[in-house]
Amino acid sequence: MDTTSKYQAPSAGQLARAQQLVARFAEQWNAPDADNLRDLMHADTQNQIPPMAAPADREGVVAHFRQVLQRLPDLRIEVERWAPTGDIVMVEWRATATVAGTPLSWTGVDRFRVRGERMDQAMVYWDTRQLAERMAAAVEAASRQGAAS
Secondary structure: OOOOOOOOOOOHHHHHHHHHHHHHHHHHHHOOOHHHHHHHEOOOOOEEOOOOOOOEOHHHHHHHHHHHHHHOOOOEEEEEEEEEEOOEEEEEEEEEEEEOOEEEEEEEEEEEEEEOOEEEEEEEEEOHHHHHHHHHHHHHHHHHHHHHO
16 A cells, blocks of 8 residues: 555654745745746755647746746735645645736645655646736737737
8 A cells, every 4th residue: 555645743853844934945946036946955855847849847847937937027925824734735826927917826836755854756736827818818919919009
């Protein structure tokens, strides 16, 4: 029987490390800089973040967020709640950004393993289709407004 998917109460040490890492996660995403996000991850991490086709290591994740922050320079992520299970942490968050002059927000979840003081084996989830549709609508509205001017 596979017990790795069942809830495991974190040890006191796991809980303390999770609390510290989630606090650093929240701090970094309050005013994100792609290079500073490097400090949250192990060099050999394997993180999968939409729309990545395959997991990336730390430098791949940093490069991904450089591109994201170029397109969404005011992107912020606020931790809404989080929970540990053994050495795994689930972080529910709300992201905000401006697209073509329209403020947008969406929610998602990061799931990662805490190893020492950093994360690895992360998966990020959110409704990518809905967000893409909302972004496209914001761009379309801005284009119509620009054409009418």
